[in-house]
Amino acid sequence: MLDKSHKHVTCSTCMSRSSSLLGGLCSDEVTNLEDHKTCNYYKKSQSLFLEGSFPRGVFCINQGKVKVFKRGDEGKEQIIHIAKEGEMVGFRAMFSGDPYNVAAETLEESNICFIAKDDFLNMMDTNVTLRNGIIKELSKELSDRASFITNMAQKSVRERLAFALILLKGVYEPEPINLSREDMANFVGTATETLIRLLKDFKEEGIIEVHTRKLTILNLDKLVSIAGK
Amino acid sequence: MLDKSHKHVTCSTCMSRSSSLLGGLCSDEVTNLEDHKTCNYYKKSQSLFLEGSFPRGVFCINQGKVKVFKRGDEGKEQIIHIAKEGEMVGFRAMFSGDPYNVAAETLEESNICFIAKDDFLNMMDTNVTLRNGIIKELSKELSDRASFITNMAQKSVRERLAFALILLKGVYEPEPINLSREDMANFVGTATETLIRLLKDFKEEGIIEVHTRKLTILNLDKLVSIAGK
DNA sequence: CGAGCGATTGAAAAGACTCAACCACCGTGG
DNA sequence: CCACGGTGGTTGAGTCTTTTCAATCGCTCG
Numbered sequence: 001m002l003d004k005s006h007k008h009v010t011c012s013t014c015m016s017r018s019s020s021l022l023g024g025l026c027s028d029e030v031t032n033l034e035d036h037k038t039c040n041y042y043k044k045s046q047s048l049f050l051e052g053s054f055p056r057g058v059f060c061i062n063q064g065k066v067k068v069f070k071r072g073d074e075g076k077e078q079i080i081h082i083a084k085e086g087e088m089v090g091f092r093a094m095f096s097g098d099p100y101n102v103a104a105e106t107l108e109e110s111n112i113c114f115i116a117k118d119d120f121l122n123m124m125d126t127n128v129t130l131r132n133g134i135i136k137e138l139s140k141e142l143s144d145r146a147s148f149i150t151n152m153a154q155k156s157v158r159e160r161l162a163f164a165l166i167l168l169k170g171v172y173e174p175e176p177i178n179l180s181r182e183d184m185a186n187f188v189g190t191a192t193e194t195l196i197r198l199l200k201d202f203k204e205e206g207i208i209e210v211h212t213r214k215l216t217i218l219n220l221d222k223l224v225s226i227a228g229k
Numbered sequence: 230m231l232d233k234s235h236k237h238v239t240c241s242t243c244m245s246r247s248s249s250l251l252g253g254l255c256s257d258e259v260t261n262l263e264d265h266k267t268c269n270y271y272k273k274s275q276s277l278f279l280e281g282s283f284p285r286g287v288f289c290i291n292q293g294k295v296k297v298f299k300r301g302d303e304g305k306e307q308i309i310h311i312a313k314e315g316e317m318v319g320f321r322a323m324f325s326g327d328p329y330n331v332a333a334e335t336l337e338e339s340n341i342c343f344i345a346k347d348d349f350l351n352m353m354d355t356n357v358t359l360r361n362g363i364i365k366e367l368s369k370e371l372s373d374r375a376s377f378i379t380n381m382a383q384k385s386v387r388e389r390l391a392f393a394l395i396l397l398k399g400v401y402e403p404e405p406i407n408l409s410r411e412d413m414a415n416f417v418g419t420a421t422e423t424l425i426r427l428l429k430d431f432k433e434e435g436i437i438e439v440h441t442r443k444l445t446i447l448n449l450d451k452l453v454s455i456a457g458k
Numbered sequence: 459c460g461a462g463c464g465a466t467t468g469a470a471a472a473g474a475c476t477c478a479a480c481c482a483c484c485g486t487g488g
Numbered sequence: 489c490c491a492c493g494g495t496g497g498t499t500g501a502g503t504c505t506t507t508t509c510a511a512t513c514g515c516t517c518g
Contacts, residue, residue, distance in 0.1 A: 070375050070376065070378075070379045071379075072379050072380075072382070072383035072384070072458075073383070073384070073457040073458045074383070076383055078378060078379040078382045078383060080375050080378060080379075092368040092371050092372065093368065093372065094368075095361075095364045095365050095367075095368040096365050096368040096369050096372065097365070098369070098372065101372040101375055101376065102372075102375050131360075132324075134364070135324045135363070135364060135367070136324050136325050136326070138324075138364070138367040138368065138371060139321040139322065139323075139324040139325040139367065140325050140327070141371055142321050142367060142370055142371055142374065143321065143322065143325065143327065143330040143331075145371065145374040145375070145377075145378065146299050146309050146330055146331050146374070147299065147330065148374075148378050149299075149307060149309060149374065149377050149378055149381060149418075150299045150300075150301050150307040150309075151301075152378060152381040152382055152418070153301070153307045153381055153418030153419075154301035154302070154303070154305055154307060154418070155301070155302070156473075156474090157473080157474070158473095180496075180497090181496075181497060181498090182496080182497095189378075189381070189382030189383070190474075190475090191474075191475055191476080192496095192497085192498095193474095193475075193476085193477095193497095193498080193499085194473090194474060194475070196497070196498060196499085197498090197499085200498085200499095212482095212483080212497090213496090213497090228302040229301075229302045385505075385506095386505080386506070387505095409464075409465095410464070410465060410466090411464080411465095419506075419507090420506075420507055420508075421464090421465085421466095422465095422466080422467085422506095422507080422508085422509095423505090423506060423507070425465065425466060425467085426466090426467085429466085429467095441465090441515080442464095442465095
């Protein structure tokens, strides 16, 4: 069970921070960060920010998972990314000055800290490591998305599902993967029914194991070979 | 016809530079840039860099067009972006330290300058405007790609083609759009035959006009309404 | 003039989606 | 404690879009 006291998360001892983009801060900076950040407990399915709204700061996930998604014409979500503990969410639009092009929402109960825009930009001005980390992170995501686009355009749903499960294995550590069928379909980019049928195939092929919502990968190698390059 | 003398492009008078990310340089910096950059004439279909190679610097397009693409499992190209005069190409991987995840190749004869990695990174260190411009650009592209992914996942080929033509209108200014059917298909993310059939539909609906390879948009509004949000 | 590549067309097959119905689990209130 | 209602999960059938494969056409370059 999660600690619901929002006062309890301190940056200096935060395991999520040390392995994140904010891991390179000196102790003064951490103290300063601690003074300026706020921390909140979120229930499942709560919104961090909406598409079209203007960014007021960045979110640091201390515990929990967050989906970042965009809605298509008919309102169907396309999940672009699933963020876990240690990741930061919502900083891209802060730099461009544009409103958010995506929305973010918790997938489970979570502890998430918030750093206001000005504070964060100040840190970036003074801390070269942080700045370079951010630039590197943006570049990496850009590269990931080029692959995502190519997969979406060229792979079959079966291949994409295999690929998605491999990614999800990294997000849900330790397993099992615990995601609604609809969210999983919206991540893979397919209809819920199609996703369910393919999961069934994988189950029959002994690749995965399923208990209600919870999914465990039994044969990663096979998934890798299905997913392709 | 293009000027094939690679010595002829000077940064200080370069119209492509002034409207680009490098528009904010002071005159000292421009002089310095001029000393360090090289400029080359490229024929159609020449490679700027390959997927998997390591970045040695950035490319500034003075004249011409460049496709940025990634190959899928079966070698089919997915075009991620088409860059025109004034755009810079190939800087993302430079920051992440990884090899290129995409390749770039000229679509027509082009004049393209090259700035070595160290020189560019030095400029970024000293010039806040440039640095912020880069961060902003990275963020913007990230946002574009979120939309690209969503379109790819949720729109029909017809809708995506309409969307692509609108984008291409912006790249090919003045029209006509002049792109091989295969490249266009690889941009839309479909089979060449499907693309051809849909172009034929658009032609019959009076939306576009086609002369061999050259394509002009007659009814932009209709394209917009087909493309959707 | 001929070779070759890109463009085009047709026909058939496959993959994925939609729609509709049904099931199963879970929390609620009687 | 159990019936009820609701949400999310599952299945089946039919349809439609898109792909694939094969063949033809037509321009351009040597």
